[in-house]
Amino acid sequence: VIVWLNGRLVDSSQAVVDVFDRGFLLADGIFETLLVVRGRPIWLREHIERLTAGAAALAILGAPGTYAAAAIVEALLVANGLLEEPRVAVRITHTRGPGPRGLAPPTTHSPTVLATAAPVGPPPKAVRTIIAASTRRNPYSITSRLKTLAFTDSIVALREALDRGADEAIMLNTAGNVACATAASVVVMKGDRVWTPPVEEGALPGIARARLLAAAARDGLDAAERTVRVEDLEAADAVVLTNSLRGAVPVAEIVGLRPAGSGDGGGLLVDLLRADIEDAARED
Amino acid sequence: VIVWLNGRLVDSSQAVVDVFDRGFLLADGIFETLLVVRGRPIWLREHIERLTAGAAALAILGAPGTYAAAAIVEALLVANGLLEEPRVAVRITHTRGPGPRGLAPPTTHSPTVLATAAPVGPPPKAVRTIIAASTRRNPYSITSRLKTLAFTDSIVALREALDRGADEAIMLNTAGNVACATAASVVVMKGDRVWTPPVEEGALPGIARARLLAAAARDGLDAAERTVRVEDLEAADAVVLTNSLRGAVPVAEIVGLRPAGSGDGGGLLVDLLRADIEDAARED
Numbered sequence: 001v002i003v004w005l006n007g008r009l010v011d012s013s014q015a016v017v018d019v020f021d022r023g024f025l026l027a028d029g030i031f032e033t034l035l036v037v038r039g040r041p042i043w044l045r046e047h048i049e050r051l052t053a054g055a056a057a058l059a060i061l062g063a064p065g066t067y068a069a070a071a072i073v074e075a076l077l078v079a080n081g082l083l084e085e086p087r088v089a090v091r092i093t094h095t096r097g098p099g100p101r102g103l104a105p106p107t108t109h110s111p112t113v114l115a116t117a118a119p120v121g122p123p124p125k126a127v128r129t130i131i132a133a134s135t136r137r138n139p140y141s142i143t144s145r146l147k148t149l150a151f152t153d154s155i156v157a158l159r160e161a162l163d164r165g166a167d168e169a170i171m172l173n174t175a176g177n178v179a180c181a182t183a184a185s186v187v188v189m190k191g192d193r194v195w196t197p198p199v200e201e202g203a204l205p206g207i208a209r210a211r212l213l214a215a216a217a218r219d220g221l222d223a224a225e226r227t228v229r230v231e232d233l234e235a236a237d238a239v240v241l242t243n244s245l246r247g248a249v250p251v252a253e254i255v256g257l258r259p260a261g262s263g264d265g266g267g268l269l270v271d272l273l274r275a276d277i278e279d280a281a282r283e284d
Numbered sequence: 285v286i287v288w289l290n291g292r293l294v295d296s297s298q299a300v301v302d303v304f305d306r307g308f309l310l311a312d313g314i315f316e317t318l319l320v321v322r323g324r325p326i327w328l329r330e331h332i333e334r335l336t337a338g339a340a341a342l343a344i345l346g347a348p349g350t351y352a353a354a355a356i357v358e359a360l361l362v363a364n365g366l367l368e369e370p371r372v373a374v375r376i377t378h379t380r381g382p383g384p385r386g387l388a389p390p391t392t393h394s395p396t397v398l399a400t401a402a403p404v405g406p407p408p409k410a411v412r413t414i415i416a417a418s419t420r421r422n423p424y425s426i427t428s429r430l431k432t433l434a435f436t437d438s439i440v441a442l443r444e445a446l447d448r449g450a451d452e453a454i455m456l457n458t459a460g461n462v463a464c465a466t467a468a469s470v471v472v473m474k475g476d477r478v479w480t481p482p483v484e485e486g487a488l489p490g491i492a493r494a495r496l497l498a499a500a501a502r503d504g505l506d507a508a509e510r511t512v513r514v515e516d517l518e519a520a521d522a523v524v525l526t527n528s529l530r531g532a533v534p535v536a537e538i539v540g541l542r543p544a545g546s547g548d549g550g551g552l553l554v555d556l557l558r559a560d561i562e563d564a565a566r567e568d
Contacts (some may be wrong), residue, residue, distance in 0.1 A: 016300030026435040027311035136424035150434030151310040174458040
């Protein structure tokens with residue numbers, strides 16, 4: 001496997017970072033994961049906008065812009081023979097780079113930028129989720145709106161899900177409302193209403209989530225950010241999890257709640273987001 | 285500088301981790317930072333107990349035990365000529381090691397264990413703090429009780445403090461009570477009462493914090509975990525920040541609150557913890 005690291009393509013056997021990299025020691029960085037369909041990155045501009053906003057919030061220099069990122073993605077795909085692959089995940093990781101001991105960011109820094117590509121399979125038809133008991137999302141931190149490297153809580157929640165025989169975990173926020181899943185947004189549908197937890201309630205501003213809301217609104221649905229309560233999950237016609245790699249995946253069951261809705265609404269949301277991805281894959 | 289990495293001493297110019305290390309990509313790991321005084325690690329057993337508990341909670345294999353850690357510390361000090369140094373910080377970092385794409389931990393893993401040593405100066409006589417507005421501690425996550433690599437929030441709070449002309453940030457929890465500082469515990473004294481936020485309220489189970497409470501109790505003070513409200517900071521005779529490297533450091537001012545107490549009580553807490561460290565430095 002070839003990866004892109006700080007400006008050059010290197011074989012993964014040689015692809016290493018300094019042990020003093022603050023991304024490694026302190027999760028002092030951010031990342032994006034995007035889908036590439038037959039050489040075409042999906043929603044690249046949105047991903048780079050979020051990466052840029054995250055880097056600005058953390059005051060980390062050197063986030064690649066959209067053109068640079070497009071060039072990195074293409075170089076990675078060519079180097080790995082993935083240009084014709086129908087589904088490739090590209091992850092761009094951006095850290096503050098190495099620093100001296102302690103939390104305080106160094107006054108100057110040499111950021112680390114890593115990009116990796118790997119083919120991925122088709123999304124699951126549906127998932128079984130739990131509501132995580134081990135952790136909740138924290139809306140009182142600005143980092144809940146950033147895709148930082150601090151994914152420990154999501155790993156804890158996912159491990160809890162796997163331990164309890166489920167595929168995914170829905171995370172509540174500290175007030176007990178629904179926030180998001182471990183690496184996906186939660187979107188609920190009932191009648192012609194489609195809604196998802198507000199960013200202010202601890203949800204990451206998911207890109208697939210925003211695309212789905214816009215597509216649903218164009219389709220005449222009443223789509224918006226609104227509080228999602230646990231009861232809303234039970235009463236919904238459908239609950240789907242959205243992210244850039246999988247699109248929308250219906251939740252077939254939430255352990256401990258009555259089975260989620262028939263999935264008809266879920267099918268509609270899946271189709272809306274799939275069509276949006278297909279449009280993006282055709283764009284010039 | 286020589287570091288200890290996965291069983292051997294290596295020059296830091298050669299000390300690198302795989303770009304697929306989950307510590308780097310997902311903050312999937314834990315760490316400890318301990319003080320070493322002239323070759324003697326302070327509170328080593330307590331640090332290794334916390335590391336072991338953290339590794340167990342995250343199901344990461346291969347945490348070094350106390351004897352292994354003592355050997356690592358000694359090897360590091362010898363290699364770096366630091367055996368006679370009065371104050372050395374040793375950090376032990378333990379991650380799940382490299383893994384494939386995605387959040388799910390691999391079924392088998394090769395953990396990464398890194399240890400580094402660096403001389404540190406004397407602790408500051410006092411610090412000026414803010415109460416962080418950018419982030420709060422999340423008591424609803426089991427990770428708030430673990431010293432995981434996810435230090436992004438503490439970095440954000442510390443940057444806020446530095447931007448506002450202070451040295452440190454006190455972090456509230458999501459309920460608005462005091463939890464801890466960015467890399468230290470908060471201990472409050474008023475009359476003969478000494479108290480610190482409970483772990484259940486989002487405080488890390490700090491080792492210096494536990495040592496200070498025990499020392500204060502032995503000294504006849506009424507020392508315990510109890511809720512600390514912002515008003516308690518204002519009304520206190522003294523507020524100190526404790527951690528393993530600095531001992532207890534008095535808070536001279538909290539921006540926006542009236543100046544903290546005279547510092548007499550602070551001096552007592554500083555002395556109690558310093559005596560405890562000196563005892564540990566003499567132990568056989």
